[in-house]
Structures are given as C-alpha cells and as structure tokens.
Amino acid sequence: YSITQPNEKNRLRLEFESSEAFWERLKIRHRIEEKNGEMKVAHGLDRADTVGLVAMRLQTYFTAFVVNVKRIVKLNELKAV
Template sequence: GKEISLIARTNTAVAAAANGNLEEGFCFNKDAGMLQCSAGELSTRVERRSAKNGNTYLRYKFSKVKCRKCPQRENCYVGKSNAKVRSYSMTQVSEKNLERLKFEESDYFQERIKIRHRIEEKNGELKEAHGLRKADSRGLFAMHLQMYFTAFTANIKRIVRLKELAMA
C-alpha cells in the first residue's frame, strides 16, 4: 500500500515540551531523583501521569511550610501561585512525538507545508459552498459518490470560470 504522511504541525504543547527548558533557578538533582528549586530545596514527591498523546507529565510537589518561610518566595515560580499545593510541572515527550517533531524539521515537510493552505482552501470550498459538510445518504459508498460528484461539479465550475476569464 501507499505510505501517507500527515503534513500538519504538531500541537504547540507537545512542541514546547520537547524544548524541556526549566524555569530559571530550577534544576534536576540526579542523586535525589527530584527537582530542586532556586533556594536549594528539593521537591518532596513527584506524581506521574500519562496522557493520550503518549507524553508523560511529571508534577513535582514542594513543602508548603518550607515555601512559606522561603526568602525567595516572591520571585519564585512555585511561590507565585496562590494554589494550595506548591508544585512544578514538566512534560516528558514520548519517542513517537520526538520522531514526529524531527520529521517536521525535514526539507520534505517544509516544502509540503507551504502548499497545505491551498489544499485546505479547496476542501473548505467543497464543504461550505458545495454541501460536503453533511452526507446526503447513508453508507460509505454513498458518501464516496457524493464526494466525487461534488468535486466534479466544483472542477467544472472552475473550468468554466477560467474559460470566461481567458475569453475576456
């Protein structure tokens, strides 16, 4: 069969997570396996959550008591929040999403994304002006027929319009 490549940009949240930049002053303490704030305090625990997109979300929780007494509280990323729990969230991008982001950097993708808007414009016209928003009948075969006839009609209208412009 044919291999089909999706030419669309990845969700910005996934792309941003791939950068993995920590807020200023935060670092990962490998020995403790925890996040360390700019005041040198370690997070007390970490919660892991897996998302449908394959990414893993880590929420490092800090001690409320220590955060309350911290001299850097006003300038701290964790301390600014009015939330009851002092936490710092990070996203670990899945291997599949990293491969996708790498594909988006390729020359092939960059060339194809430049023409995507023209294709979307045609699809929008078929949907809005020619009734492809809703199926006229039930079943996949009927939908295929509707799509073919709609595309045929749109192309004939375009040909007639171009011929009229050429004659003028």
C-alpha cells in the same frame, strides 16, 4: 512539575515539523484545505445526503467534479478575454 521525555516516534515527528520539507508541504496543504472548505460550505459536503460510506464517497466525487468543472469554465472565460 514534570518533564516529558518524548518517545522515538514523537521525537522524529518533532524533527520533521522543524524541517524545511514540512513547511513546503504545509503550504500545499493550505491550498487543498481551502478547496475542501469551499466544497463543505458552498456545495453541501458538510452534510451527507444519504446513509452509508459508499453514498458519502459518491457525494464527495460528484461534489469534486462540480467544483472542478466550475473552475475549468472560469479559467476558460479568463482565457477568452
């Protein structure tokens, strides 16, 4: 068998992953990934409409805009009740 000796970069990464700061950032990342998943599944961001990086960037911006507007409308409805 072999024992892997992690290099300095990997050792620092492993130390960071065992820290409290990493777990706090991971909690935030979960919420962000949830929104990204919603945009892919429910709003068509899983498939590019056109060709090119600029077009994909625009599609992403518009999709994020729509998701945010829907969220604002929903929050305003909750406040009105």
